[in-house]
Amino acid sequence: MGRQPCCDKVGLKRGTWTIEEDHKLVTFILNNGIQCWRMVPKLAGLLRCGKSCRLRWINYLRPDLKRGALSEKEENKIIELHAHLGNRWSKIASHFSGRTDNEIKNHWNTRIKKRLNLLGIDPVTHKSIEQKEKSETKNVELNNSQNEQENIVISRSESDHQTASAEAKEERINEVIDETSNFINNYDILFGAGLNMVNCYSPSFSLEDSVNPSTSIQDYVAIPQWYFDSVDSVISWNSFNQLGSKYV
DNA sequence: AAACATTTCAACCGCGTCGTG
DNA sequence: TCACGACGCGGTTGAAATGTT
Numbered sequence: 001m002g003r004q005p006c007c008d009k010v011g012l013k014r015g016t017w018t019i020e021e022d023h024k025l026v027t028f029i030l031n032n033g034i035q036c037w038r039m040v041p042k043l044a045g046l047l048r049c050g051k052s053c054r055l056r057w058i059n060y061l062r063p064d065l066k067r068g069a070l071s072e073k074e075e076n077k078i079i080e081l082h083a084h085l086g087n088r089w090s091k092i093a094s095h096f097s098g099r100t101d102n103e104i105k106n107h108w109n110t111r112i113k114k115r116l117n118l119l120g121i122d123p124v125t126h127k128s129i130e131q132k133e134k135s136e137t138k139n140v141e142l143n144n145s146q147n148e149q150e151n152i153v154i155s156r157s158e159s160d161h162q163t164a165s166a167e168a169k170e171e172r173i174n175e176v177i178d179e180t181s182n183f184i185n186n187y188d189i190l191f192g193a194g195l196n197m198v199n200c201y202s203p204s205f206s207l208e209d210s211v212n213p214s215t216s217i218q219d220y221v222a223i224p225q226w227y228f229d230s231v232d233s234v235i236s237w238n239s240f241n242q243l244g245s246k247y248v
Numbered sequence: 249a250a251a252c253a254t255t256t257c258a259a260c261c262g263c264g265t266c267g268t269g
Numbered sequence: 270t271c272a273c274g275a276c277g278c279g280g281t282t283g284a285a286a287t288g289t290t
Contacts (some may be wrong), residue, residue: 015258015259037276038275050275050276051277052258054262054276054277056258059257059258060258060259079267088279090277090278090279102259102279106256106258107257109257109287111256125255177280
């Protein structure tokens with residue numbers, strides 16, 4: 001058989017965590033580490049499922065978490081990374097020490113999306129909204145013209161058909177190249193990061209190619225997290241109590 | 249001061265992947 | 270190889286906080 005079930009959900013507590021629960025979870029993890037999330041709530045004396053404990057620890061209780069709002073520099077880095085990685089929040093978060101995927105995702109959905117929209121950039125495609133609309137119109141026109149061409153081509157010879165189709169493809173490729181270079185120029189002006197977007201479109205592109213040249217690669221690599229020898233070496237309960245004041 | 253609207257973000261849900269027996 | 274279950278991830282929800290009228 002496979003592994004044992006994570007938890008039976010009957011009788012388990014849900015919703016906002018209390019200070020007491022946080023205290024129990026932090027004490028347990030700092031003293032024992034995490035072998036298996038399924039066992040954590042039982043051993044820590046919590047009426048929560050392992051999944052809930054994991055989430056609480058990762059998103060809120062980890063001692064290495066940064067507190068406070070994301071800086072504009074961090075925001076810009078998120079935007080850059082999102083342009084390459086899309087909604088892969090955990091991948092994006094791995095480029096920031098002390099920030100969680102949930103935090104970045106929330107920040108993206110509540111603030112960055114709006115900021116990009118205000119700047120006239122589509123947050124999904126990272127294209128200029130105006131150009132995106134143009135591009136969509138062009139695509140419709142292109143499809144229509146292709147349909148027309150196809151109707152005409154039916155009566156043409158096979159070789160004529162191939163020529164028309166190749167021309168339409170070439171035209172479309174040129175359009176995409178124009179749109180891409182315009183967008184890259186606009187994006188570079190907006191964020192001024194020296195972002196080498198051209199490389200994004202090359203087959204050999206890697207994330208290392210795209211980073212700001214003034215930033216070392218190490219800045220983009222998440223520091224390995226929380227290896228604990230003892231509770232006292234990492235966090236004191238005085239500092240934890242300060243965190244706890246958030247709830248009062 | 250109260251009522252209502254909007255924003256924020258912690259927590260949950262469901263799914264895909266991977267490990268185990 | 271298969272079935273089962275833990276884990277991790279991304280999308281979504283809803284309560285609390287904040288802003289506006």
